[in-house]
Amino acid sequence: MRGLLFFQWIIALTFLLVTQVSQGDEVVSSAEPAIRLPKxxxxxxxxxxxxxxxxxxxxxxxxxxxxxxxxxxxxxxxxxxxxxxxxxxxxxxxxxxxxxxxxxxxxxxxxxxxxLEGVVYAKQLNFQVTGWDSIKPYRIGIRRGVKFTEKGTVGMNTKIANSNEELFTLLEAGHLDVIALARLNGIKTVRDMGLDGREPLPGYLVKHxxxxxxxxxxxxxxxxxxxxxxxxxxxxxxxxxxxxxxxxxxxxxxx
Missing domain, CATH: 3.40.190.10 (Periplasmic binding protein-like II)
Incomplete structure (x- = not known):
């Protein structure tokens, strides 16, 4: 009888150890692999x-x-x-x-x-900017590849320039009524081009x-x-x- 009980105890202990090892393996295998960071x-x-x-x-x-x-x-x-x-x-x-x-x-x-804040510059016009619809009646200059102005002016009368400097040049020459660009880029371009006193119109098109x-x-x-x-x-x-x-x-x- 004692031999039988001892044998049953050995089987139970062996099962417990195998179960614990198996569970431990599952924890290790389920862990997320470490991400190798690039230099x-x-x-x-x-x-x-x-x-x-x-x-x-x-x-x-x-x-x-x-x-x-x-x-x-x-x-x-x-x-x-x-x-x-x-x-x-x-x-x-x-x-x-x-x-x-x-x-x-x-x-x-x-x-x-x-x-970014999308703003509007103009030479001859002065109005409160209240979103994209407020510039819809005008000839609008935007910069190639700048997605917020491309999306905002869909269906409008736009001319695409390759740089902010080109936008302001077209505006100053009267080929555009307004130009749309990011506020900080406008401030920097005005300074670089020596367009003293040129300020964005009040309000903004969008904030992204x-x-x-x-x-x-x-x-x-x-x-x-x-x-x-x-x-x-x-x-x-x-x-x-x-x-x-x-x-x-x-x-x-x-x-």
Whole structure:
């Protein structure tokens, strides 16, 4: 009898040990694999954009926190998107929300790294800007590849320029009634071109959060960099970087 009980106890103990080992194996096998972080990521961005400079500073800090260096390459707006969507760089520095609907190889990191205000400049006109419909009656200049103005002016009388400088040149020559662009880019271009006293019309067309995009091959990185950007947002770091960059841009010594 004692031998039988001892034998049953041995079987029960063996079953318990096997079960524990099996459960332990399941925990190990179900754990998410560690993400291998690249040493360097290269992002495309819109050339001659003040929002590019601000967004770059934010993302340099965010990626530094996870031990990754980044390099930003500046291109014409449309070309920048084609390069990032086709995987010739690792992602897009920033764009407005929703571009992934058209550029389906890009994955959004849904924390704003910056924001833009769309404003209007005019030479002969003066009115309160209250959204896109308020400029519908006019000849409108927009910059090629800048998605927020392309989307906002669908069906309107637009002329596309290749740079902000070209937009202001066309406006000054009377070939356009108004031009639409980001507020910071307008301020910088007016200064660079020596158009003293030229101010945007009161009000704004739209205000857009700007978010970072990674190419789909880096999709596993999205939650990680999102976490860092959320922390920076809570800490006020993103706001501080933007304020510092804007102050530097508006400084009399800025060039």
């Amino acid at each position: 360097l990521l290269v992002f495309s961005a819109i050339e001659k954009s003040q929002n590019s400079l601000i967004s770059a500073q934010v993302l340099v800090e965010a990626y530094r926190r996870i031990g990754v260096s980044i390099q930003v390459r500046f291109y014409p707006a449309k070309r920048a998107l084609l390069l990032s969507n086709n995987g010739l760089v690792d992602g897009e520095l920033f764009r407005i929300r929703g571009i992934e609907e058209q550029y389906q190889n890009l994955r959004p990191v849904p924390v704003p790294v910056n924001y 959060p700007l978010i970072h995009y990674l190419h789909k091959r880096h999709e596993a990185l999205v939650p990680k960099i999102q976490q860092e950007l959320e922390a920076m947002e809570r800490e006020g770091v993103i706001r501080k970087i933007r304020e510092q960059q804007v102050a530097a841009m508006l400084s009399p010594n800025s060039n």
